[in-house]
Amino acid sequence: MxxxxxxxxxxxxxxxxxxxxxxxxxxxxxxxxxxxxxxxxxxxxxxxxxxxxxxxxxxxxxxxxxxxxxxxxxxxxxxxxxxxxxxxxxxxxxxxxxxxxxxxxxxxxxxxxxxxxxxxxxxxxxxxxxxxxxxxxxxxxxxxxxxxxxxxxxxxxxxxxxxxxxxxxxxxxxxxxxxxxxxxxxxxxxxxxxxxxxxxxxxRGLVECEIAFSGPDQDIHSGSFGGAVPNPAAAAARLVTALHDEHARVAIPGFYDGIVPLTDQERELFAELPFDEREWLRTAKSHAAHGEAGYSTLERIWARPTAEVNGMGGGYQGAGGKTIIPTSAFLKLSFRLVAGQRPDRIEQGVRDWVAEQVPAGIRHTLTFSGATRPxxxxxxxxxxxxxxxxxxxxxxxxxxxxxxxxxxxxxxxxxxxxxxxxxxxxxxxxxxxxxxxxxxxxxxxxxxxxxxxxxxxxxxxxxxxxxxxxxxx
Amino acid sequence: MxxxxxxxxxxxxxxxxxxxxxxxxxxxxxxxxxxxxxxxxxxxxxxxxxxxxxxxxxxxxxxxxxxxxxxxxxxxxxxxxxxxxxxxxxxxxxxxxxxxxxxxxxxxxxxxxxxxxxxxxxxxxxxxxxxxxxxxxxxxxxxxxxxxxxxxxxxxxxxxxxxxxxxxxxxxxxxxxxxxxxxxxxxxxxxxxxxxxxxxxxxRGLVECEIAFSGPDQDIHSGSFGGAVPNPAAAAARLVTALHDEHARVAIPGFYDGIVPLTDQERELFAELPFDEREWLRTAKSHAAHGEAGYSTLERIWARPTAEVNGMGGGYQGAGGKTIIPTSAFLKLSFRLVAGQRPDRIEQGVRDWVAEQVPAGIRHTLTFSGATRPxxxxxxxxxxxxxxxxxxxxxxxxxxxxxxxxxxxxxxxxxxxxxxxxxxxxxxxxxxxxxxxxxxxxxxxxxxxxxxxxxxxxxxxxxxxxxxxxxxx
CATH class of the missing domain: 3.40.630.10 (Zn peptidases)
Known part of the structure; x- marks a missing residue:
């Protein structure tokens, strides 16, 4: 040519x-x-x-x-x-x-x-x-x-x-x-x-957000109050859990809307690559592969969107224990997006979903940063x-x-x-x-x-x- | 007399x-x-x-x-x-x-x-x-x-x-x-x-424990690997979520075994106390009451056992975001016990339950401290x-x-x-x-x-x- x-x-x-x-x-x-x-x-x-x-x-x-x-x-x-x-x-x-x-x-x-x-x-x-x-x-x-x-x-x-x-x-x-x-x-x-x-x-594209949770106005005694008030660290943890369903699919309503599906040709081409999962796990320094049901590891990282917790914290961070119900907790989440997903729509979906999930008595603020389109x-x-x-x-x-x-x-x-x-x-x-x-x-x-x-x-x-x-x- | x-x-x-x-x-x-x-x-x-x-x-x-x-x-x-x-x-x-x-x-x-x-x-x-x-x-x-x-x-x-x-x-x-x-x-x-x-x-009695979770051997890139490997912070969060069922009852098998039930007389005596929940919430500095279904606030804090997250952490803790899958996470949990519960049995129950919950690819170590009988x-x-x-x-x-x-x-x-x-x-x-x-x-x-x-x-x-x-x- x-x-x-x-x-x-x-x-x-x-x-x-x-x-x-x-x-x-x-x-x-x-x-x-x-x-x-x-x-x-x-x-x-x-x-x-x-x-x-x-x-x-x-x-x-x-x-x-x-x-x-x-x-x-x-x-x-x-x-x-x-x-x-x-x-x-x-x-x-x-x-x-x-x-x-x-x-x-x-x-x-x-x-x-x-x-x-x-x-x-x-x-x-x-x-x-x-x-x-x-x-x-x-x-x-x-x-x-x-x-x-x-x-x-x-x-x-x-x-x-x-x-x-x-x-x-x-x-x-x-x-x-x-x-x-x-x-x-x-x-x-x-x-x-x-x-x-x-x-x-x-x-892939990217949407990042931080969620701050606040519960009691200060750390309170888990003996005096434990069992009877909501715990912001537990609320944060439950939100992380709710991010995925039992098939490791992201459970936020509308999250997968509009995604350009993997074609059979692409799946075949991916499958032809000399991929060795044990070698890949060594590179990932991970001790297991885990992800969305129905997709191979390469499909998961290249062609499927994710919801990931990049950081979380709340309550006592020092050595030993401290019997408190913490006043606050936070999550740093990121979402990788694939073709057909729009950062602005994902942000709105996350915002609505989080507002629905956080229990009574826990206040939250959501801050988005770094939206990149796929x-x-x-x-x-x-x-x-x-x-x-x-x-x-x-x-x-x-x-x-x-x-x-x-x-x-x-x-x-x-x-x-x-x-x-x-x-x-x-x-x-x-x-x-x-x-x-x-x-x-x-x-x-x-x-x-x-x-x-x-x-x-x-x-x-x-x-x-x-x-x-x-x-x- | x-x-x-x-x-x-x-x-x-x-x-x-x-x-x-x-x-x-x-x-x-x-x-x-x-x-x-x-x-x-x-x-x-x-x-x-x-x-x-x-x-x-x-x-x-x-x-x-x-x-x-x-x-x-x-x-x-x-x-x-x-x-x-x-x-x-x-x-x-x-x-x-x-x-x-x-x-x-x-x-x-x-x-x-x-x-x-x-x-x-x-x-x-x-x-x-x-x-x-x-x-x-x-x-x-x-x-x-x-x-x-x-x-x-x-x-x-x-x-x-x-x-x-x-x-x-x-x-x-x-x-x-x-x-x-x-x-x-x-x-x-x-x-x-x-x-x-x-x-x-x-x-109440008390059992405290710390659980350390480790996933990849170091923080890894959430773009390169996200969606295909297990995340230790997510595993920690899921454990916190699994601590309770939808009635805010502790979901660890055997947790309630042997508990001396509240008598009708005690419940009546508690109910007679001049308890003002709004005033109590002010003392607790909490913005809502929440706890085990079927029990009043006083019963929850005095006569019912709890599972509480006192501290948690994992991944990026600084300002802004960092697109990693963290290498590790931790939970600090405490359990308040009531008459009939034995710290040693609760510890064993927690140990068995945690081992069952933690997913493949995530390793964990459990350290107990500070057991006090009710x-x-x-x-x-x-x-x-x-x-x-x-x-x-x-x-x-x-x-x-x-x-x-x-x-x-x-x-x-x-x-x-x-x-x-x-x-x-x-x-x-x-x-x-x-x-x-x-x-x-x-x-x-x-x-x-x-x-x-x-x-x-x-x-x-x-x-x-x-x-x-x-x-x-």
């Missing part, structure tokens, strides 16, 4: 891999830890460095965008053909905190290559996966003899992802016109494994097919499909830009995101380069999303 | 009240706070002071008994008649902590009389109620012309009650022979109110009738019956000495036990003196508990 001879792409990558890796190492030396104020200058330095490198790569437009927090980088390289699809690549240039004493074998910001792996904080999450786009677009041009990419290519690389992206949505809303795209490609996820390359097709791209979406084909050429292997159980800022792009979100990542579970000794497999990193070298041509050849370009939102 | 002319008792008390109060004030000046190590010498000074005062009162035997903590005081005054009943009075000479800045209007250890109330830490709990026995026994002797009390009188006044009586049971077991008694009179409780004098007939004296017990009659003479009023919802070291005396426990207290709810500005009503304090002045003669006249004296346990 593409006119790019794969051998030309490979030759170009081989020729430039050394300079590409030197550049990446230089970037990884900048400790762009967004969560630590003492690294604010480093995060800015990282943005400036990236903007410079993208300019050098050939992007005619490169800008550092300010936010109320750390800066993001925007770059744009239009195709010569006005009707080409517009693609926005998302990634981030900030990294998790890291210190040698956390268990690193070498300094986290002094990258080293051992056994064909590049070790450094940010090697996989996310600098490596952002950076493969630079060599990728050059290889695409070289192999096709083009001067411009076959798609209108935009990059938005934020600087606060590891701090929860507090200013990201505002940034996207403010620049929605310039960010307008037919598809968003998120370069910040991973694959099933080194030997099973996959494309992720969706992430995103899901149908398997037959042409852009998803392109990603899958491009990966297949790079990996010379069948590409399978996964989803992500987590939630991310990609959903903001989907919402604000009304564009489908696709995920292109080459990281593997052993890469140690957020952990000591983070690494990226160099072979996979170059497969990432190669995938993007095929992708833009494939997309332009096979997809005509919206004649005249994406509508400005 | 007694040959003590009430007027002689009253005249004697009137004559000696001033010296009696001066002595009590002197004792209250000693800050015998057992919980604060810096007051250890004061607790000892308090014991020595009391032993000296009891000697002065006429007790032929007065001893300070050492424990591994604070000392107790023992005194004994045998009746001339070998077959007289033996009575052991229990109280404590240590007090709760108190500091002016806690909200005291005057210094807590500088007693003052305002509006016929003596304000000082320990005025009601428990020095005042111990001390009325000194003038009481002298009034008894003076009015009857006896040289010895009509009963074999023993006093055991401990020094660690406000610290949870950690060495009390050992002390009682070690001295069981010398403490042997036909009845124990606990002088450390109160009455319904100033206008409704009452005798307490029992206290105690209950039947309404028709001759010694209880004597206490009621003696109070009736002092108060010139019908004496009603109550119970206590709390649990106390009295149960140790009942267990070790195999003697019924009776409660004789003149304190009222407004006395402010453990609170700032604790006080005792002087009129009621003198009614306490008067009650004991009648009691010993009444007991000797109406009760022949065990010819030859109580069996050494």
């Amino acid at each position: 593409s006119d790019t001879p794969d051998s030309a792409v490979r030759a170009y990558i081989e020729e430039h891999r050394s300079a590409f890796l030197d550049d990446l190492v230089e970037w990884l030396r900048i400790p762009s830890v967004s969560a630590q104020p003492e690294h604010a200058d480093d995060v800015r330095r990282s943005a400036d460095w990236l903007a410079g490198k993208l300019k050098q790569t050939g992007f005619p437009t490169t800008e550092v965008w300010e936010t109320d927090g750390a800066p993001a980088v925007f770059a744009e390289w239009p195709a010569a053909e006005p009707d080409a699809p517009t693609v926005l690549v998302y990634g981030h240039h900030d990294v998790q905190p890291a210190a040698r004493e956390d268990g690193w074998h070498t300094e986290p910001f002094e990258p080293v290559v051992r056994e064909n792996r590049l070790h450094a904080r940010g090697a996989a999450d996310d600098k490596g996966q952002v950076f493969f786009h630079t060599l990728g677009v050059r290889a695409h041009l070289a192999a096709t003899g083009r001067d411009t990419p076959a798609v209108h290519l935009k990059l938005l690389i934020e600087g606060e992802e590891e701090s929860g992206s507090p200013h990201f949505r505002t940034l996207v809303e403010r620049n929605a016109e310039r960010l307008a795209a037919d598809a968003v490609i998120v370069s910040d996820t991973g694959m099933w494994s080194e030997t099973t390359p996959t494309v992720c097709t969706g992430m 995103c899901l791209t149908p398997l037959d979406h042409p852009a998803l097919q392109s990603v899958s084909r491009a990966m297949g050429r790079a990996f010379e292997q069948k590409i399978r499909f996964t989803r992500e159980g987590g939630s991310g800022p990609a959903a903001d792009l989907q919402d604000v830009l009304s564009a489908p979100v696709l995920f292109l990542g080459i990281s593997v579970p052993s890469d140690g995101w957020h952990a000591p000794n983070e690494k990226v497999e160099l072979d996979l990193l170059l497969k990432g380069v190669e995938t993007t070298a095929y992708l833009w041509g494939d997309l332009a050849d096979t997809w005509q999303p919206a004649p005249g370009g994406p509508a400005a939102p | 007694s040959d003590t002319p009430d007027s002689a008792v009253r005249a004697y008390i009137e004559e000696h009240r001033s010296a009696f109060l001066d002595d009590l004030v002197e004792w209250l000046r000693i800050p015998s706070v057992s919980a604060q190590p810096e007051h250890a010498d004061d607790v000892r000074r308090s014991a020595d002071w009391l032993a000296g005062k009891l000697k002065q009162t006429g007790f032929p035997t007065t001893e300070v008994w050492e424990t591994d903590g604070a000392p107790a005081v023992f005194a004994e005054w045998p009746a001339a008649e070998p077959d007289a009943p033996t009575v052991l009075v229990y109280g404590h000479h240590d007090v709760q902590p108190a500091a002016r800045e806690d909200g005291w209007h005057t210094e807590p250890f500088e007693p003052v009389v305002r509006e016929n109330r003596l304000h000082a830490r320990g005025a009601a709990d428990d020095k005042g109620q111990v001390f009325f026995h000194t003038l009481g026994v002298r009034a008894h002797l003076a009015a009857t012309g006896r040289d010895t009390p009509a009963v074999h009188l023993k006093l055991l006044i401990e020094g660690e009650e406000e610290s949870g009586s950690p060495h009390f049971r050992t002390l009682v077991e070690r001295n069981a022979e010398r403490l042997a008694a036909d009845a124990v009179i606990v002088s450390d409780t109160g009455m319904w109110s100033e206008t409704t004098p009452t005798v307490c007939t029992g206290m 105690c209950l004296t039947p309404l028709d017990h001759p010694a209880l009738q004597s206490v009621s009659r003696a109070m009736g003479r002092a108060f010139e009023q019908k004496i009603r019956f109550t119970r206590e919802g709390g649990s106390g070291p009295a149960a140790d005396l009942q267990d070790v000495l195999s003697a019924p426990v009776l409660f004789l207290g003149i304190s009222v709810p407004s006395d402010g036990w453990h609170a700032p500005n604790e006080k005792v009503e002087l009129d009621l304090l003198l009614k306490g003196v008067e009650t004991t002045a009648y009691l010993w003669g009444d007991l000797a006249d109406t009760w022949q508990p065990a010819p030859g004296g109580p069996a050494a346990p």
